[in-house]
Amino acid sequence: MKFSDYERALLKEFFKEVYGRVWEAFQRHYPEAYIEIRMINQEGHITREFFPIHQLGFEKALEEAISYVEKWNGEENKYNAFWGIALRKEKKGSKDAAIPYIAFVPFDLDILKDHLHLTEELPDMEEAEAREKVLKYYQGTIRPRLEKFGLIPTWVYYTGHGVQGIWALVGFITERELLEVKNFLVEGMGSDPKIYELARILRVPFSLNWKVPEHPKRGELIEKNNIYYEFQDFLEKVKAYYKEYGPKASTLETEEISPELRRKFSQSKRPPCVEKALNGVKEGMRNTTAYFLASYFAQVGWKLDEIKEFLKNEWDPRNDPPIASNDGLRSLEATTESAYNNVVGGKSEGPTAQKMAGCSWARSNGLCPFKNMAECPVGRRALANKLKQIAKEMEVRPYTLEEFEGLVRTLKGAPKWINEILGILKAEGLSQVTPLDLQKIVERLTPPKKKIDKSPREVKDKEAPAKEVRSLDDFSKEEMSLIIRHYIMEAIKLDTTKTTLIRIRPPFLFLKEEKKGKKKVYKLNRRLLESFAKKLGLSLDELVSGWDLVAKIQEAFGVSDDELRTLIVEAIKDMLGTYMRTPPCIEALVDKLAEGEALEPHELDLIVSWIKYRSRGKEKARAKRGYDKRLGLWEFMVEMLPAFEGNMGYWRLEFLKRYEDAKPFKCPREVFPGYCNPDKCPFQNPRDMVESILAEIEAVYLYGSEKLGLVIGGKEHSITYEPLSDLTPSTLRKLHKALEKAWGGPLVLSKDELIEIFKDITIRALWKPILEPEEIVEDTLISYFLQELESGVTKYPLLVSGYLAYDPKAKVIYVGEKGQLIGVINRAFERYNLKGIRDPRELTPLLSRLEIFLGTSKNQKPVMDAQKKVVSTPRLWMFSLPYIEKKVGRKVNVKYLKPEEVFFEAEEPTMDNVDIEEEAKIEEIQGEILEILKMEPKTNEEIIEDLKQRYPKEAVRRALEELFLQGIVDYDPQIDKLIVKEGEL
Known part of the structure; x- marks a missing residue:
């Protein structure tokens, strides 16, 4: 089979549309990219080839891919030809191998089977009629509907049994957005539900369809339009399309549910799996899904009669097909009663094989739209509880992943979670796991809970007061180990700097949860800190150096010297990183130094480059003039790591020689293949979009106090700088635009993601004088x-x-x-x-x-x-x-x-200027700020001016910053002032 010159030209244009912009935008981050062409014959035999764009160039890779299709799709081999929806970063067709961005939304309509219900293949003499039926249905039914809602596809092509096509997007989306739009296209338009994953494939345009070898069908172009969509706008249009043409209520005779029940249902917020189940299911899943829904509604406080009424009259008509017989309806009632009794009474009168349905059942039956439980608001709470259980069983030491997996498999009820948990640890880039690592993951997984379908009065009456931890004796052995580890790490970073316990960042276990309006906030449990200080023989306001504090903790809690050496190395690794993970090659060099081995010249160059351009450095409470926190970090490493013993002066000098002329850090996987671990590397396998962007920012410069220079791809991009205390949505928008300009295309970033990026680049920024052309004044x-x-x-x-x-x-x-x-x-x-x-x-x-x-x-x-x-x-x-x-x-x-x-012109902390009530004052200032803003909107400067007689300027700035980051106070660009967000008054 040979494509005509016209078809070949169109194929190239099509593949440039689906692959070209992704390759251009992300090639700096994914230096290897492959086009996957998969061939499948009628017996199911698969042959595939991956065409490397990074080696052949985009044009040649397309040429070879098209030639490969011609070879296997012809009369000689009779293989069906398919293309991978996403580019691959390695020679695999799995989800993990896919580059996680695409620039389109696909659809696949099997019109002969799913729309015209022709279950048998038409004979050869009627091939023209089959083509006519497909085109007539698409152009007469599907196309007018799409046009009505402004959803004209960018490409549509005939595949032999139906049509496939894409809507091209202005920016890029991930599989998360693809899943978000999936159900509306599947239920509303009849698209194939299997194609909405990045590992999936679609039929190559203009290729032969060998589904029935005796009657092959040739694909052809139906339409091509130069139309691009913003994803959010596209999603709204698809929802409107679904509302008009999606599944309607059954025509069977049913009763309307009562207005009170309808209002109760409409006011509730439901998990995504429940929402999907409520759209109806096919025969064979109706009873088990009814059990699942009845269990859910019983848990949120519905009465049995309400559940029966809702499932019978509102849910069942949406099933395919609905339950038609009286026996079937009686079975539905019995299933509902069984689920209700299981939840409310703890006893099930239904089939013994049925258990109360939950996350596991929803995932195994295709109702969960998320790739992993950590993305689900319900699943992540269950996952967090399981991680807490595992952390309690762990010793306070690092576990390898193999040791950790072995421990988990011995715990009751935990083995079935192992794949989910290991997936999270790998995404975090952890090669070793400690109880503290699990605690941090739990903190991210468990935001404040929201009660479903209960009034505030009901919640208040039913909630029992949480038990308050009053002393160190209330903690378990494992929890105390986490607290000790935390304070030793913080004390090591302080080094010889003197401070007080009240000024050291407390561990999470020393925080107590309190309600502040609609939000839950964490505040220091002062009683616990006083108990810890007493154990050390200190008062909260007593000055102590970092190493003195380490010595007191060692003496009070029996921490060995070997454990301390391990924590020193961990503290150094922590100071080497920011939000972005430290790559395995840098950690390997630190481990090498900790084992007493000296660095080779090229290894020293690498770590100098990382420290200068990527590390947070070693911060000090009071630094001398001329202090550089990055040089301070190296100085600390020289003093602490065994490899430098006896020759510290030499290594200080070698570092300084290289530091001034060091170039921005580049991923050295070809230079250090033995140290490289792609799965844990933020450059080769970023855990999220934020880390992906931070990996691309090679250097950050702060010019004066108002301009940041971001070096991306060797080019510097300037943005206006504002301190975090003055951070406004306007500043974040400017940062977003600058990143998009440097990235070469749209970026989908939330407010929280932009704040994380902003924090990271300010930590990394190297100060430079303002460089402007010399000008002669008048x-x-x-x-x-x-x-x-x-x-x-x-x-x-x-x-x-x-x-x-x-x-x-x-x-x-x-x-x-x-x-x-x-x-x-x-x-x-x-x-x-x-x-x-x-x-x-x-x-x-x-x-x-x-x-x-x-x-x-x-x-x-x-x-x-x-x-x-x-x-x-x-x-x-x-x-x-x-x-x-x-x-x-x-x-x-x-x-x-x-x-x-x-x-660094800071005063030495003394008994006179240490404010041991700092946190309380910040809360007090926040209260006054909110009172001021309730009266009228004001600017930062006006608020500071109003409060300057009672509070230090910096304290007011900090209070403003926290209110802004918590989402309580916002900036209104129309009046150029701060306001209290609606609902926060």
């Missing part, structure tokens, strides 16, 4: 400045406040008007108070020592009155040093302020 203006400076003191107030930046190469000094560095450093970087520049008059020199002159950029010049006095000032002040020196006639000494010299 003679009249500079003369005026010189005249004022010559007199010794300026005679007018300069309305500029901000931060100095000096570019030594261009010899230009800049002062930004809006240099809001306090929040940047306090919240995002080192978390310490900033003594920033409030007024350039503070820097005005005497005649004997000229250190600074203020000028202006050509785009924003100051406005001056008739007496040449400044009325308003530009956003950015700047001056050219050579020009000033020429005017003055002598060398000018510039006060070069490196960022660290300002960033």
